[in-house]
Amino acid sequence: xxxxxxxxxxxxxxxxxxxxxxxxxxxxxxxxxxxxxxxxxxxxxxxxxxxxxxxxxxxxxxxxxxxxxxxxxxxxxxxxxxxxxxxxxxxxxxxxxxxxxxxxxxxxxxxxxxxxxxxxxxxxxxxxxxxxxxxxxxxxxxxxxxxxxxxxxxxxxxxxxxxxxxxxxxxxxxxxxxxxxxxxxxxxxxxxxxxxxxxxxxxxxxxxxxxxxxxxxxxxxxxxxxxxxxxxxxxxxxxxxxxxxxxxxxxxxxxxxxxxxxxxxxxxxxxxxxxxxxxxxxxxxxxxxxxxxxxxx
Amino acid sequence: xxxxxxxxxxxxxxxxxxxxxxxxxxxxxxxxxxxxxxxxxxxxxxxxxxxxxxxxxxxxxxxxxxxxxxxxxxxxxxxxxxxxxxxxxxxxxxxxxxxxxxxxxxxxxxxxxxxxxxxxxxxxxxxxxxxxxxxxxxxxxxxxxxxxxxxxxxxxxxxxxxxxxxxxxxxxxxxxxxxxxxxxxxxxxxxxxxxxxxxxxxxxxxxxxxxxxxxxxxxxxxxxxxxxxxxxxxxxxxxxxxxxxxxxxxxxxxxxxxxxxxxxxxxxxxxxxxxxxxxxxxxxxxxxxxxxxxxxxxxxx
Numbered sequence: 001x002x003x004x005x006x007x008x009x010x011x012x013x014x015x016x017x018x019x020x021x022x023x024x025x026x027x028x029x030x031x032x033x034x035x036x037x038x039x040x041x042x043x044x045x046x047x048x049x050x051x052x053x054x055x056x057x058x059x060x061x062x063x064x065x066x067x068x069x070x071x072x073x074x075x076x077x078x079x080x081x082x083x084x085x086x087x088x089x090x091x092x093x094x095x096x097x098x099x100x101x102x103x104x105x106x107x108x109x110x111x112x113x114x115x116x117x118x119x120x121x122x123x124x125x126x127x128x129x130x131x132x133x134x135x136x137x138x139x140x141x142x143x144x145x146x147x148x149x150x151x152x153x154x155x156x157x158x159x160x161x162x163x164x165x166x167x168x169x170x171x172x173x174x175x176x177x178x179x180x181x182x183x184x185x186x187x188x189x190x191x192x193x194x195x196x197x198x199x200x201x202x203x204x205x206x207x208x209x210x211x212x213x214x215x216x217x218x219x220x221x222x223x224x225x226x227x228x229x230x231x232x233x234x235x236x237x238x239x240x241x242x243x244x245x246x247x248x249x250x251x252x253x254x255x256x257x258x259x260x261x262x263x264x265x266x267x268x269x270x271x272x273x274x275x276x277x278x279x280x281x282x283x284x285x286x287x288x289x290x291x292x293x294x295x296x297x
Numbered sequence: 298x299x300x301x302x303x304x305x306x307x308x309x310x311x312x313x314x315x316x317x318x319x320x321x322x323x324x325x326x327x328x329x330x331x332x333x334x335x336x337x338x339x340x341x342x343x344x345x346x347x348x349x350x351x352x353x354x355x356x357x358x359x360x361x362x363x364x365x366x367x368x369x370x371x372x373x374x375x376x377x378x379x380x381x382x383x384x385x386x387x388x389x390x391x392x393x394x395x396x397x398x399x400x401x402x403x404x405x406x407x408x409x410x411x412x413x414x415x416x417x418x419x420x421x422x423x424x425x426x427x428x429x430x431x432x433x434x435x436x437x438x439x440x441x442x443x444x445x446x447x448x449x450x451x452x453x454x455x456x457x458x459x460x461x462x463x464x465x466x467x468x469x470x471x472x473x474x475x476x477x478x479x480x481x482x483x484x485x486x487x488x489x490x491x492x493x494x495x496x497x498x499x500x501x502x503x504x505x506x507x508x509x510x511x512x513x514x515x516x517x518x519x520x521x522x523x524x525x526x527x528x529x530x531x532x533x534x535x536x537x538x539x540x541x542x543x544x545x546x547x548x549x550x551x552x553x554x555x556x557x558x559x560x561x562x563x564x565x566x567x568x569x570x571x572x573x574x575x576x577x578x579x580x581x582x583x584x585x586x587x588x589x590x591x592x593x594x595x596x597x598x
Contacts, residue, residue, distance in 0.1 A: 228591070297478055
């Protein structure tokens with residue numbers, strides 16, 4: 001190693017220092033990730049005052065308002081419910097489909113290809129696809145549900161306070177279950193076959209094999225998929241924006257949508273406070289997850 | 298693999314045919330909304346709203362595509378400037394051009410920055426490398442709204458609001474964690490002996506990087522670039538919040554096809570279909586690296 005040192009040249013890009021290589025990245029992250037973060041903190045202690053047409057210092061007002069605002073608590077509940085339910089459904093469904101299509105038989109390659117297609121659709125357009133399919137008057141899904149009697153003839157999906165959130169979640173489940181499937185299939189394919197062969201020879205039952213062998217061996221892959229999907233579910237705003245705009249009432253406000261909505265109502269400081277709250281939660285939970293699930297990059 | 302599943306299915310009298318049928322059924326369910334959307338784009342209004350839905354037996358019409366791509370402007374000159382009842386202009390070529398400029402620009406910028414950084418992270422370990430990687434990953438966690446609100450004020454002050462450059466920069470930033478981590482995993486696949494041998498022969502670090510390693514990683518670079526392109530192409534909330542009238546990309550403009558007489562579903566679907574078909578082709582080209590890309594380089598196929 002010491003002999004190598006003499007070959008490293010002192011000029012800008014040729015040195016063995018990593019600084020010049022990392023400098024563009026670090027600059028970009030500081031200017032466009034660190035500065036906005038502190039700007040957000042600054043904004044959360046200020047608010048636009050219409051009477052004075054200026055952004056004024058308001059102390060802890062925004063934070064006090066945050067913790068006493070029923071709509072905020074409602075949107076927090078929606079965000080948590082949305083994230084956990086979608087994650088659970090996508091993981092379970094994804095695992096089931098992955099086990100089914102993890103096969104070298106002809107045809108399954110094409111099936112896997114078809115499943116990749118939903119991933120590249122702009123989420124806003126995925127929302128539009130389901131907006132017409134869930135339309136109260138001529139939508140395919142309400143018509144189907146009505147004809148099999150699951151909902152009453154006058155019921156709707158997206159304007160019903162209890163069903164609206166599920167109307168949004170179905171889009172997420174449709175678009176991103178394949179994400180889980182593809183990752184889990186890749187995980188299943190990379191498993192060594194010997195432990196499974198000997199387990200089968202020992203007469204282990206399929207479910208036991210799955211619980212004792214497959215799941216533990218897939219631990220890392222599942223953790224990565226859950227982490228990435230969880231982050232995106234928490235940040236989700238496109239679907240609710242397109243499908244319900246938070247309605248009916250405030251039934252489908254997520255934190256991100258509520259924050260955006262306050263922002264457009266020129267409550268800049270309060271909007272920033274909500275988004276900052278959402279950011280802090282995901283930073284803490286995400287990094288704790290990485291730590292405890294021992295995810296490594 | 299997974300003998301036990303086969304065994305269980307066989308044991309209960311379920312065979313390969315059953316697996317095939319179930320597999321295709323699932324594929325059909327996931328593909329159906331896409332198919333439905335494409336049919337909306339080529340249906341006439343009366344068929345779009347028909348119940349039970351007309352899935353196969355409808356009149357085909359490409360007028361929505363003609364309006365969106367401005368073909369009708371050339372074919373029927375007397376229609377120039379005419380708007381449909383209810384108002385609204387559906388000529389979307391400028392928005393397609395905006396989308397392409399932004400996606401290409403942000404992909405280029407993100408790739409340039411990330412290839413340099415990823416090579417260095419892969420070859421010249423730094424003190425606290427794990428923390429640095431953790432920081433990059435944390436950037437990936439930031440909710441877009443939490444970035445867009447402060448950027449709105451910063452962009453207003455420095456004049457990047459409503460500009461292509463502003464959106465290009467913010468999309469590049471959005472893609473940086475993906476690009477850096479993914480490129481690092483591709484560089485990690487290339488043996489370090491190559492670098493060390495070349496360095497010992499007196500080659501400079503930059504020469505090694507540019508003439509030896511980059512050509513070897515070209516497949517990974519292409520896959521990363523395609524993913525960056527797609528994520529910029531599909532991005533919604535930054536464009537919504539950081540533009541006003543100057544430019545709108547396809548996802549944002551396609552949510553605004555609402556006129557006083559209702560939503561122009563056929564035009565919206567035509568634009569949406571036009572936006573997803575290139576993405577389909579791209580993603581199938583890089584399918585081999587897709588899982589690695591979706592997991593930011595941590596799960597290899």
